Structures are given as structure tokens and as C-alpha cells.
Amino acid sequence: MQRQRNEHGLSVSQLATRLNVDRSTVSRIENGWRKLSPDQAARLDELWGLGHLFKRLVRFASATDDGSWFTGLIDFERDATHHRMWEALLVPGLLQTPDYARALVSVRSSDVEAGVETRLARQAAVFEKDNPPMVSVILNWVAIEQSVGNRDVMRGQLAHLLEMGERPNVNIRVLERDVDQHVGLDGSFRLLTVGDREIAFSASPERGRLVLEPPDVQEYALRYDLISNVASPTGASRRLIERAMEE
Incomplete structure (x- = not known):
């Protein structure tokens, strides 16, 4: 053009x-x-x-799907000033411990260590810069109760969530088991504020989808707000994570 x-x-x-x-x-x-x-x-x-x-x-x-969505996602993650995530099944990659990430990557990749290194590099690009972004995460109860790896791996992951939640720029909340049907059942997604615009990323097995058109992004923002309305507050969410550690 x-x-x-x-x-x-x-x-x-x-x-x-x-x-x-x-x-x-x-x-x-x-x-x-x-x-x-x-x-x-x-x-x-x-x-x-x-x-x-x-x-x-x-x-x-x-x-056409040329497979370039992941490269674009990494760039947006690095540049974003605010991350909002809804995770229906697993702890999001930006908050995973190396052991938790290794257990997940080993299920579908022969080059496990390369996959783990990529995930850790993404975390460093977001959290280790001079002005780290605001990160708001809503975890479905399944994410803290579904065992990944052995008990020690899962206990370490939950402890990491509690530690990250103490950072002033990180907010972690949990959607409890007794919440009735809700829009988050359609799957995980995230919203990123990059410069003066919002983008969305819809997760799916093997390939995700970057959503760039403003009307479509607003649909995801509305879904996030609806999920947020029924998620537990920060204090109650910490207690849920602590209880999962004990169990």
C-alpha cells in the first residue's frame, strides 16, 4: 500500500x-x-x-497462517506496559519456574532445554527491565490444583506465584471452583497495552492467534472484565494458593 x-x-x-x-x-x-x-x-x-x-x-x-505469531507475541510482550492474562488450565509462561516449564515442554518437544531457555528469556525481557510493566493475572482454580511434574515441582511453582504476587507491579487472583459457567470457559487469552493501543492474544494448542483489530480486541477486554468481576480478591487468592501448597 x-x-x-x-x-x-x-x-x-x-x-x-x-x-x-x-x-x-x-x-x-x-x-x-x-x-x-x-x-x-x-x-x-x-x-x-x-x-x-x-x-x-x-x-x-x-x-494463511505463516507461523509468525509467536515472534510477534514476544516483541509485544517485551514492549507492553500492562499485561492482563486469563489462564484456564496452566500457570502462564511468564510466571513459570524452570522445573514447571521443563515438565510442560517435555510433553511435546524433544529439545526441552531450548524450550525452557526461550521461556526464561521471555520472562527476563518482561520483568528484568528498568521499568517493568504492570502484570494482572487471573488463574482458574484448575491451574493451581492440576499437578504438573511431581509434588516438589508443583510446590515450588505455587511458592513462586506467592513470591511474584508480592511485587508491587504484579497482581495474581484466582477464580474459585464454585463459580458457575462463565466466558472464560472458552479458553485462555491475554491483553497487552503497547504504546497507545491494545492487542489481544488468544491461546490454542500448537498455535495461538494475535488479535490486532480494535473492535475484536475490545471483545477480549470485555471478557476479561467479566471474569475479573467474579474472581477472588488478592488476599483470598493468596490463601487459596497457600492451601494448594499444603495439600
């Missing part, structure tokens, strides 16, 4: 006027921070007499 704009002698502001959007939207599309919508693609094809070039490109891009 940027190449076509330059070839037709249009500034970012001029193209924004023709697409009926603001200047920042055009910049974000050209920088890969926002997807080109089918309607916008059709307008560009008509504006520049390109037949259906942009419409086809958008359709092909929507149907």
Missing part, C-alpha cells in the same frame, strides 16, 4: 481522506500494526485502477 501511495504521489493524510479514516490508521496499516479491511482494499483497487489486487491479497492473507 505504501508503494502504491508513493507511486501515485499521495501523502498519508491525502490517502486517509480518500479512505475516510484518520491519518494514524493509514500509518498503522502501512507499518503492519493494523490489517487492511476488505472494504478498504476494494476502495484502493478502485482508486488506483488495480482490478482486484488488494481484495485478493486480503483474502489470501486471511486464509
Whole structure:
């Protein structure tokens, strides 16, 4: 899009006027921070007499998974100023101990130590910088009761959660077993504040999905708020984790 704009002698502001959007939207599309919508693609094809070039490109891009989501997620994690996470089954990677991570990685990878090192590097990029971000985590009760590794591994992981929860920038809460059906049953996800925008990441086996379009991200933000409304407060959550350690 940027190449076509330059070839037709249009500034970012001029193209924004023709697409009926603001200047920042055009910049974000050209920088890969926002997807080109089918309607916008059709307008560009008509504006520049390109037949259906942009419409086809958008359709092909929507149907293709090139596996690059993980690289993008790591970059967003590093740059985010606020992390919000809902975890339905497991302790999130950013809060895992090496032993807990090793037990998980060993289930699906032959190169266990490389997987663990990658996870620890992600943690360091988030927590060991000069101005660490705010991290708000809601754990489903399953995450603290589901045994991963042996008892010592799980006890160490729960102790690590308690230790991390003492940091002023980390808030860990638990959704208790007796909460009725809720929107978090659909699966784990997270929200990241990066600069002046929010992005979402929807977890799934093998591949996750980065969500960049503002209306879609807002859907995840609403789901997080609904889960937060029924999660236990911080003090009660610490007691739940301590009880799980004792058991």
C-alpha cells in the first residue's frame, strides 16, 4: 500500500481522506500494526485502477497462517506496559519456574532445554527491565490444583506465584471452583497495552492467534472484565494458593 501511495504521489493524510479514516490508521496499516479491511482494499483497487489486487491479497492473507505469531507475541510482550492474562488450565509462561516449564515442554518437544531457555528469556525481557510493566493475572482454580511434574515441582511453582504476587507491579487472583459457567470457559487469552493501543492474544494448542483489530480486541477486554468481576480478591487468592501448597 505504501508503494502504491508513493507511486501515485499521495501523502498519508491525502490517502486517509480518500479512505475516510484518520491519518494514524493509514500509518498503522502501512507499518503492519493494523490489517487492511476488505472494504478498504476494494476502495484502493478502485482508486488506483488495480482490478482486484488488494481484495485478493486480503483474502489470501486471511486464509494463511505463516507461523509468525509467536515472534510477534514476544516483541509485544517485551514492549507492553500492562499485561492482563486469563489462564484456564496452566500457570502462564511468564510466571513459570524452570522445573514447571521443563515438565510442560517435555510433553511435546524433544529439545526441552531450548524450550525452557526461550521461556526464561521471555520472562527476563518482561520483568528484568528498568521499568517493568504492570502484570494482572487471573488463574482458574484448575491451574493451581492440576499437578504438573511431581509434588516438589508443583510446590515450588505455587511458592513462586506467592513470591511474584508480592511485587508491587504484579497482581495474581484466582477464580474459585464454585463459580458457575462463565466466558472464560472458552479458553485462555491475554491483553497487552503497547504504546497507545491494545492487542489481544488468544491461546490454542500448537498455535495461538494475535488479535490486532480494535473492535475484536475490545471483545477480549470485555471478557476479561467479566471474569475479573467474579474472581477472588488478592488476599483470598493468596490463601487459596497457600492451601494448594499444603495439600
